[in-house]
Amino acid sequence: MSPRSIGLGPLVHHLGVWRSSGAGAAYRQLAAAVRLLILDGRLPLAARLPGEREVAQALGLSRTTVSAAYGRLRDDGFLVGGQGEAARTSLPAGPAPRQPQPDGSPKPGMIDLTAAVLPADPNVHAAYVRALERLPANLPGHGYEPEGLEELRETVAQGYRRRGLATSPGQILITHGAHNGLVHLLRLTVRPGAPVVFDHPTYPQAIDAILAAGGRPTPVALSDDGDGWDVDSLVSACRSSGAPMAYLVLDHNNPTGRMMRAPDRARLLAGLKGSETLLVLDETLVELTLSGPPALSASAVDAPRVVRLGSMSKSVWGGLRIGWIRADRAVIQRLAQSRASFDLGVPILEQLAAVELLNDGGAALAARRPLLRARRDHLRAQLAQRLPDWTCPRPAGGLSLWVRLPAPISSALVVRAEAEGLRLAAGPRFGVDGAFERRLRLPYTLPEPVLDQAVDRLAKAAKALGRRPKPATAIRGRLLPVY
Structure with a gap:
């Protein structure tokens, strides 16, 4: 599905069982179902919907019913484009009727x-206090660090070395969280229309980022039982499609919480050896093992075409927008050069606070x-x-x-x-x-x-x-x- 056009088949699939007896007129129910898909992010904004006649035939409705549903959505601001023009998804420009919280913030008591995510604990405030005390030493410089502060990159590298992954600061790029790191990798690696393989289900913002980069989402389903990942299908999807990137959350999959076993990781790397697929492992939740052996030990496998995303958002606090990319030196250098057109680096104060928090010994x-x-x-x-x-x-x-x-x-x-x-x-x-x-x-x-x-x-x-x-x-x- 293109980020700018919704095919008839995907629209019908998204709608699912949208109509119920006794729940009001069909056009109202259809409009409500499409509205939810827009608000829930399953229909991207500014995307062209199929024509009224096509939708009517696919759903077994009269064209008048579909026209009335589209009209209601236009009146409410969820579609733009008048008669004779393609209907495109949108959001209301101003406060919608009877909406007490037009900014999307939770209502009182919600x-x-x-x-x-977890709230910050007292360690975060203490880390910022110590970071402010150390800030003056960094003020004489210009403050732009395309790869991140050397001190923070070394601290992150130490964490990988404790996991058994030999890592130098030159293999680390500091980012505005793991999602920002994924966006950088997509911009560097994926061309419009190229497939991006991922485990399904996955982190929603990752799907959004793939679509925004013009990539073609290529899901490989997790099973409902067993260990979850079908390694053979993952390898086959990457090789048969020629995917330039595979994005996987192995520790612990968001939203399922599953963790891939070490033997399966080895099989995955062996299966992708010699392929052009860049394997991007999102390790945002790697330190949050609650049962069984820690994921940190299982994830200590490496290869030149493996890139790791890390973050402090889940383990420390979402408001601390500090993440990183661990990759081959050549990849890090290319990312540092290309990021200037997207962002100019991460604030120094946050990086200093991150150093303090990462050096607490895991307490x-x-x-x-x-x-x-x-x-x-x-x-x-x-x-x-x-x-x-x-x-x-x-x-x-x-x-x-x-x-x-x-x-x-x-x-x-x-x-x-x-x-x-x-x-x-x-x-x-x-x-x-x-x-x-x-x-x-x-x-x-x-x-x-x-x-x-x-x-x-x-x-x-x-x-x-x-x-x-x-x-x-x-x-x-x-x-x-x-x-």
Whole structure:
């Protein structure tokens, strides 16, 4: 699917079961379903939709019904282009009617489970205080560091060496988080229309970045049982498509929390040996193993065509926009040269604070893992009690549960939960082509009492949906990112 054009087949697939008896006029239901797809990010902005006649024939509707649905979407600001022009997806230019929070911020009392991140602990403030004390020593310079401060690059390299990966500062590039690193790699490696292989489901912003770079998302599904990754299919997808890049989250997959076994990693590298595919491993969650052996030891395999993305956003604090790329020296040099047209480097103060936080000997993470383990188990227990027909596998690590629902109701449940004061990310947000309507990602990063309230609201939403299943009605406002 092109980022500027939505094919008829993908649109119908995204819509899924959009119509319910007793839920109002067909044109209203169709408009509501398309509106949700736009707000949820499954239909990109400024993308051309199929014509009314095509949609009517595919859905078994009259053209008048589809025309009325498109008209309603235009009136609400979710489509632009008048009669005779191609309809393109959009967002309302101003505050939408009856929307108390037009900026997309949570309403008072709203519980937000779209972000799988932890708040900062006291160590972050202390690190910034120490960084401010050290800042004057850096002020005589110009402050532009295309590759990052030497001190921070050495600190990051030390972390890799402790994992058994011989690394020098020249193999490290400091970025504005791991996502920024992925964007740099896509700009350097992927040409418009080129396939990018990834494990499916995956981090939503990674899919968005692939589309924004003009790449063609090429998913390889994780299995519902076993270890998850089909190594043979991954290798075949890369080699048969000639993909210049494969983006994988092996430690721990976001959203499933799974971790690839060391023997499978070795098979993956062996299978890609000699190929032109750059293997990009997103290790944002690598330090958040909660059960079993640590991912750090399993991930200590290396090859020249392997690039690793790291970040402090999940393990420390999302507001500390510090990440890095570990790669071959030649790749780092090319990235440092090309980034000038995109950004001019990372602020010095944040880099100094990152040095302080990374040099704590792992004490902060050691304190956080038991907290996360307790919250994970607490949330699973609450879901088992209140929603026993939901399946909640116990992830080895990460920050969220990947729940299996009893029916393909994820998008409808998200809409209903919003009315109950609970903000969620629908399962299809983590995939392409409308996949994962039977899935829901539920982070366990909030305190137990808040998780209890969230499960209570979720159970109410599920019960209301069971009484009268219906598609989205009206979530108005800005497209919300998922973290």
